[in-house]
Amino acid sequence: MALQKVNAVVIGAGAGGGIVANQLAQAGLQVVLLERGRNYSPWDCRKDDLRNQRTTILGNAFGPDDDREPRVVVDRNGRARTIPPSDGAYSNNAACVGGGTLSYGAMAWRFHPKDFRMRSLYGAPEGSTLEDWPIAYDDLEPFYEQAEWEIGVSGDESASSFAPPRRKALPMPPLPPTREHLILAAGAKKLGLQAFDIPMLRNSVPYGGRPACMRCRWCVGFACEVNAKCGTQNTVIPRALASGNCTLRTESIAKEVLVDDQGRATGVAYFDENGRLQTQPADLVVVSCCAIESARLLLNSRSRLFPRGLGNRNDWVGRNLQGHTYTGAVGLFEQDTYDDVGPGAGIAIRDYNHGNPGLRGGAMLANEFIRLPIHFTSVIPPGMPRWGQAHKEYMRRFYRRSIMVQGPTQEMPMFDSRVQIDPEVKDHWGIPVARLSGGRHPHSLEIGAVMAKKAEEWLRASGAQQTWLKLAGPGLSGGQHQAGTCRMGNDPKTSVVDRFCRVHDSANVFVVDGSVHVTNGGVNPVLNIMALAYYASQHMVTSWKGGGLR
Amino acid sequence: MKRSRTLNRRSVLSALAAAPLISCGRSEAEHRFLTPAEARALSAFCDRLIPPDGAPGASRAGVVHYIDIQLTRRFKRFQPVYQTGLASLDDAARRGHGSAFAALDVAAQTALLEAMEQGKDKPFFELVLAHTMQGFYGSPRHGGNRDGVSWTMLGVPNPPVRGRLHYEV
DSSP, X not given: OBOOOEEEEEEOOSHHHHHHHHHHHHTTOOEEEEOSSBOOOGGGOOXXXXXXXXXXXXXXXXXXXXXXXXXXXXXXXXXXXXXXTTSGGGOOOOOBTTGGGGTSOOBOOOOOGGGGGHHHHHOOOTTOOOOOOSSOHHHHHHHHHHHIIIIIOEEEOTTOTTSOOOSSOOSBOOOOXXXXXXXXXXXXXXXXXXXXXXEESBOSSOBTTBOOOOOOSOOTTSOOTTOOBOOGGGTHHHHHHHTTSEEEEOSOEEEEEEEOTTSOEEEXXXXXXXXXXXXXXXXXXXXXXXXXXXXXXXXXXXXXXXXXXXXXXXXXXXXXXXOOEEEEEEEEOSSOOOOSOSSOOOEEXXXXXXXXXXXXXXXXXXXXXXXXXXXXXXXXXXXXXXXSHHHHHHHHHHTXXXXXXXXXXXXXXXXXXXXXXXXXXXXXXXXXXXXXXXXXXXXXXXXXXXXXXXXXXXXHHTTOSEEEEEOOOSBOOOGGGOBOTTOBOXXXXXXXXXXXXXBTTOTTEEEOSGGGOSSOOSSOOHHHHHHHXXXXXXXXHHHBOSSSBO | OOXXXXXXXXXXXXXXXXXXXXXXXXXXXXXXXXXXXXHHHHHHHHHXXXXXXXSOOTTTTTHHHHHHHHHTTTTGGGHHHHHHHHHXXXXXXXXXXXXXXGGSOHHHHHHHHHHHHHSTTHHHHHHHHHHHHHHHHSOGGGXXXXXXXXXXXXXXXXXXXXXXXXXXX
């Protein structure tokens, strides 16, 4: 039996969906927000170094659980494996209210204006679908600002001439520097690099009714017990619920977007928290499940006009799966670099985001968030024994005397790096699961290798006595920065959504998350997803004519 | 020697009070999965990976306890791997030196593990290495890193999240 019809169903309460739900609710639309995971409070936080969003040795802390939601991953030799969510190859992003924003590191980057014009600037390398965005930096600029002020960002990029232009400063000052920050700042100065305080979705002072960061080092991968980290779960989603126009339904698993014979969405079929199949009719459907699950949902939504999946007439849904190619370097120091002050990453440079001779783009470089002891056990120089007395001695000597610098290289998208529907494997609810296959473009690895050298130079100039590179492999990218699978474009033949995130040929379905990224920037993508959510919401609201879109 | 695993464990339970396992500096609670012989071999194995020195080694820090607990939980799928792997390690020790792995001297144990790291049992070696690092350097809540010994050794506060104490840095 169908539930009472609402104006909009938003699927996924993460960075994108949380914002859209609030914007629509504030505009007076009746909204149902579906989330497959649970709703955690700050008091549910567990600082567990073996079970968190980044280290899943003992499982995922923020979902999904291992037993109900497998994926199939095809390796580069064509061998398919069915794997659980805690497996690294699963490319998991958290499944909970707030999505990745509950436990992220919270870097709040604006993309560079050049990131929207990658093909025009550089040309696509052979084998890549590198393309320009149909929108420009200026289209998103007001919405970056809106995200920075409504969700809350601290930091200060003004020391860098490579930072994107902004009309308004960030709402909060940066946190005071850590010892590591000061060491790297001195090194950057020697090299003439323009280091600055990373913009972070984290309170440095009380903001939005929540307290300031308490400077603990257990930040990225963990939820914040003092609620100083700003995600959608403690900002826009509570506001949406307080408006009285939004209902949040957790542990609700979307099965398909229901589409009529004319190609219009009529609602969403989902399994509720008790495993019962429900139909939620709606005027408008917003898909915000992250790049892998959004593609899976569209592909699983078959109808007369879209027999190969919603928006998939031209076989572009699920294509161009990308993330970031992280590379960098480790430096060992004679003096202590450790001061037990968090959150970790604090200093960055954008000098190498673009303008690298012979390379298409580049990366922001920053100090790494945390080196919990368990992580540091494998951060050892080449040739160093991995066990025995020498390894123990190394841990003792260098755990407190090391710095890692790394950065997310902007990747060259690949048509064959993709999400498909597995023909056999189904999840607990009987829904066909995502099947991931493909790899990284050689040029992404080439850029990554150059960025690693830059990181090493920075560490050397900062006084590191011994350094070595951390390079990337050719395997499929994705992970928490997954993007690209529902590309935004003007031409329906080579993209999935239009410049307002609306699915081509479908009047009332939007995709609002990293899926629509044409390219993923040389920075962490969350602020861009948030800006897109504000931008697309504005379009939905201005097009809304009570009972449907204009 | 062909006692069933159940019988074996029951005999451990009854014998425990009288004969504490020799593998640890302090009396180990009964193991949930490992037999006494397996626990002895694993204990010696872990101590070669993280040997005792000024600070406790792996077994003293409760690494075997961590692995044993996890073998009944998250690492259930590795139960047969541990059984086969530890038996094969003891076999190799007996073939080469005439006694079980735990009874060998440090040099002989180290040589056997170095051979294992290069040989057909490398996957088992890698598994034990990873689990040992987790048990020694990971959170005490999972049964290893007893009293936070590794964190003390590294100079990391225990409990690790002090946050507010550092607010005025």
